[in-house]
Amino acid sequence: xxxxxxxxxxxxxxxxxxxxxxxxxxxxxxxxxxxxxxxxxxxxxxxxxxxxxxxxxxxxxxxxxxxxxxxxxxxxxxxxxxxxxxxxxxxxxxxxxxxxxxxxxxxxxxxxxxxxxxxxxxxxxxxxxxxxxxxxxxxxxxxxxxxxxxxxxxxxxxxxxxxxxxxxxxxxxxxxxxxxxxxxxxxxxxxxxxxxxxxxxxxxxxxxxxxxxxxxxxxxxxxxxxxxxxxxxxxxxxxxxxxxxxxxxxxxxxxxxxxxxxxxxxxxxxxxxxxxxxxxxxxxxxxxxxxxxxxxxxxxxxxxxxxxxxxxxxxxxxxxxxxxxxxxxxxxxxxxxxxxxxxxxxxxxxxxxxxxxxxxxxxxxxxxxxxxxxxxxxxxxxxxxxxxxxxxxxxxxxxxxxxxxxxxxxxxxxxxxxxxxxxxxxxxxx
Amino acid sequence: xxxxxxxxxxxxxxxxxxxxxxxxxxxxxxxxxxxxxxxxxxxxxxxxxxxxxxxxxxxxxxxxxxxxxxxxxxxxxxxxxxxxxxxxxxxxxxxxxxxxxxxxxxxxxxxxxxxxxxxxxxxxxxxxxxxxxxxxxxxxxxxx
Numbered sequence: 155x156x157x158x159x160x161x162x163x164x165x166x167x168x169x170x171x172x173x174x175x176x177x178x179x180x181x182x183x184x185x186x187x188x189x190x191x192x193x194x195x196x197x198x199x200x201x202x203x204x205x206x207x208x209x210x211x212x213x214x215x216x217x218x219x220x221x222x223x224x225x226x227x228x229x230x231x232x233x234x235x236x237x238x239x240x241x242x243x244x245x246x247x248x249x250x251x252x253x254x255x256x257x258x259x260x261x262x263x264x265x266x267x268x269x270x271x272x273x274x275x276x277x278x279x280x281x282x283x284x285x286x287x288x289x290x291x292x293x294x295x296x297x298x299x300x301x302x303x304x305x306x307x308x309x310x311x312x313x314x315x316x317x318x319x320x321x322x323x324x325x326x327x328x329x330x331x332x333x334x335x336x337x338x339x340x341x342x343x344x345x346x347x348x349x350x351x352x353x354x355x356x357x358x359x360x361x362x363x364x365x366x367x368x369x370x371x372x373x374x375x376x377x378x379x380x381x382x383x384x385x386x387x388x389x390x391x392x393x394x395x396x397x398x399x400x401x402x403x404x405x406x407x408x409x410x411x412x413x414x415x416x417x418x419x420x421x422x423x424x425x426x427x428x429x430x431x432x433x434x435x436x437x438x439x440x441x442x443x444x445x446x447x448x449x450x451x452x453x454x455x456x457x458x459x460x461x462x463x464x465x466x467x468x469x470x471x472x473x474x475x476x477x478x479x480x481x482x483x484x485x486x487x488x489x490x491x492x493x494x495x496x497x498x499x500x501x502x503x504x505x506x507x508x509x510x511x512x513x514x515x516x517x518x519x520x521x522x523x524x525x526x527x528x529x530x531x532x533x534x535x536x537x538x539x540x541x542x543x544x545x546x547x548x549x550x551x552x553x554x555x556x557x558x559x560x561x562x563x564x565x566x567x568x569x570x571x572x573x574x575x576x577x578x579x580x581x582x583x584x
Numbered sequence: 585x586x587x588x589x590x591x592x593x594x595x596x597x598x599x600x601x602x603x604x605x606x607x608x609x610x611x612x613x614x615x616x617x618x619x620x621x622x623x624x625x626x627x628x629x630x631x632x633x634x635x636x637x638x639x640x641x642x643x644x645x646x647x648x649x650x651x652x653x654x655x656x657x658x659x660x661x662x663x664x665x666x667x668x669x670x671x672x673x674x675x676x677x678x679x680x681x682x683x684x685x686x687x688x689x690x691x692x693x694x695x696x697x698x699x700x701x702x703x704x705x706x707x708x709x710x711x712x713x714x715x716x717x718x719x720x721x722x723x724x725x726x727x728x
Contacts, residue, residue, distance in 0.1 A: 166672035170621065269620075373667065377622035384620045407699065428699075430625060430665070
């Protein structure tokens with residue numbers, strides 16, 4: 155084995171073992187910053203020793219044993235240090251003492267809920283969303299700060315700082331390393347799901363020319379979601395989120411054309427949808443529903459995605475069901491953007507006039523004033539109703555609002571098309 | 585990256601022998617570990633080839649050949665589909681798999697699965713252009 159080979163093998167072991175290692179250590183030392191340092195120390199030891207000794211039979215156990223020794227050393231050193239400083243409170247010392255004694259036994263415990271604790275702690279709401287994202291990718295995805303920085307298009311020191319500060323905040327605010335119970339759980343879980351979906355969407359928004367690591371975020375988020383679904387199988391929204399991500403990811407191969415421009419859902423070649431992911435998504439949605447506790451926002455969005463996934467052609471889409479699902483989504487998380495989506499579904503199910511009526515009703519909503527999708531949809535529906543002059547004006551308004559160059563070109567082209575068709579129908583209408 | 589991890593058949597799997605309790609339990613544990621790590625996409629065990637068939641293609645002719653098939657080493661007894669970040673990662677996972685045929689030597693084969701972007705990247709506009717040129721050239725040659 156060459157040095158490069160063994161480094162790659164160590165990387166692979168690290169990716170598999172790091173989350174469990176950090177989680178197990180964090181439970182014992184009660185601080186994820188220290189736990190990560192200890193885990194990193196054991197990685198350094200592996201990098202020093204494995205290239206010559208070979209990767210051990212059970213690399214996970216080796217890393218854990220090494221980290222364990224470091225943990226005990228750290229505690230002993232701290233204890234000696236503290237003993238010299240008589241000012242240190244007796245109680246803390248006793249607690250630490252006990253910790254050092256228990257450490258060996260504690261680390262041999264089965265992993266149990268450790269990973270779950272790690273997920274909840276990394277996604278704790280005391281941290282800003284971007285800090286939660288960075289910490290989650292670092293601790294659970296085993297990504298380096300450089301990889302995270304490239305994925306989010308920010309300089310590496312920014313991410314490194316973000317992670318250091320996040321760990322400091324967690325220890326300053328004495329965030330306990332635990333899985334929340336009772337009434338806390340729902341809010342904390344939604345924070346975890348939000349972060350996973352945020353990571354997914356960051357990857358989904360990446361374009362073909364981007365660094366490979368960006369689209370890789372989708373896989374990373376899916377992996378986290380799948381892990382969470384195994385660790386917290388009784389939470390319907392976990393399965394709902396997994397279902398949503400699986401089905402959205404199933405379209406990855408169909409949503410971009412050869413020259414990099416986006417292909418809209420209804421125009422996609424459905425033969426390129428990944429049937430394995432669709433099947434997994436539908437199964438996850440079934441698991442969510444089987445828990446019989448109703449559908450939350452992720453499950454409902456997954457159900458909408460499932461309507462598209464089940465339709466063999468765009469024409470077979472069950473738009474009436476989608477209208478109902480958007481209605482259900484509005485009931486649990488009202489938003490003008492969801493209203494607009496429902497209006498599109500209404501137009502597909504009941505004709506452009508019915509859809510337009512809903513869109514017009516939204517036109518005054520302050521939240522949608524700068525949202526190019528609104529005039530874009532309006533233009534589309536007006537064009538279908540052959541009201542080309544109004545449609546042209548709507549497309550021009552949309553083109554002026556969008557920041558995406560490709561989209562602007564498309565909207566301008568549609569405006570021009572309406573102008574042509576308007577002059578073509580003019581003689582008749584007079 | 586997606587990999588298919590293939591367990592090759594042996595005499596026992598071809599005879600329809602099921603793994604013993606211990607192996608079943610170990611495999612179950614291993615599968616659970618894969619699922620908990622978020623890498624397991626699918627896993628299936630295959631019935632012996634005596635229950636299968638082959639369709640041989642020769643020009644426009646199709647001939648059905650019933651199993652069993654004799655070249656045991658070429659046959660497969662089961663597979664996993666795993667989603668991982670690198671070839672090294674899948675190798676690391678496979679090394680942790682319980683020995684599928686204790687007492688004898690066997691192999692598990694690891695193959696990367698083509699995914700849509702694999703083709704997408706290859707089929708750049710330039711390449712498509714090149715393809716058209718080749719097609720045009722062939723059409724031209726055909727006229728001669």
